Amino acid sequence: MKPRLVQVAREVGPHLKASGDRARREANLISLAPCDAQPIKIARPGRSLGFVTALTGYRKYLCPVCLSVMKDPVQTKCGHRFCRACILRISGPRQYAKCPVDNTWFYINGDMFDDVAVSREILVLSCMCDNEKNGCHWKGELFYLQEHLDFCDFCQVTCPNGCEQQYLRQQNSSHLQDCPLRMVECSQCCENVTAKDLTRHQLLLCPKLPVSCVLCGRNGILREEIPKHVSEEGNCPNTPIPCQFEALGCTTKVRRCDLILHIQSNTVEHLALMANKILIQEKLIEKQNTELEQLRRTTQSSHARILIQREKIMDDINERISQIEIQNSNSKRKNTEAT
Structure with missing residues (x-):
């Protein structure tokens, strides 16, 4: 979302949220459907949004290029609206572009502007969480969707330890307790190692782990003391000495x-x-x-x-x-x- 659009949305959104006035929403050409209205699934780039509002003339919110609800809508001089990213992708590096709808030529930096009115209408559409399929029942204005997604317990997240396993955010605590890459402390030398390497560390590397002498079979000798034990100056009875x-x-x-x-x-x-x-x-x-x-x-x-x-x-x-x-x-x- 562009900075300007974000600023406008933040100015307008709280007032709409606080008032809860149906007449104000109707003034923005939005008619709320009953709670049991069939959700309208409209694809967005990178995800699919579920809208719970019955839209009056909802086609004006669709981008003619990607056929999805417009993101950062802009309007050309010929009156057609597009996602900013879509129209810039079509124009490429050129300063002039042709409208995909009526082939009208327009100047990118002079004949195209942000459509703040439509941005307001889109941002107050009532939608469902992207993670509805995972069990999230959140419904709210599109303006607050990202804020919800940042903390949604049903959002798919990747393990921060680097094991690349994906799970729901609400399962984060349980996963971190069993993650093979979590850091654990060796009970012998107090060194921090990953859980999957703990056994290898203790069997092969831990200097404080009691081990057996391979020459005499004596138990309970710290690994770090084995070289001294089997040396000519040590006390291993089976060490060859001159x-x-x-x-x-x-x-x-x-x-x-x-x-x-x-x-x-x-x-x-x-x-x-x-x-x-x-x-x-x-x-x-x-x-x-x-x-x-x-x-x-x-x-x-x-x-x-x-x-x-x-x-x-x-x-x-x-x-x-x-x-x-x-x-x-x-x-x-x-x-x-x-x-």
């Missing part, structure tokens, strides 16, 4: 529960590994001692050479000092004799 003599060369891995038995059964092998390790260590120590002795000797030799070089340097310095002192003494003596 032998305590791994550092000495034992490459066997046994279940944690069999470790003591393994150690007891392989005492001789472990002692042999230990003895071999000791021998290797002793050889390494002997080698290191030899290297240290060589290093000590090299250091001592270097130290002796340094001491010899130092004594030589000191002797050279002392000899040089003695020569300088002799030269100074000779210079003083010559100066005395010259005087």
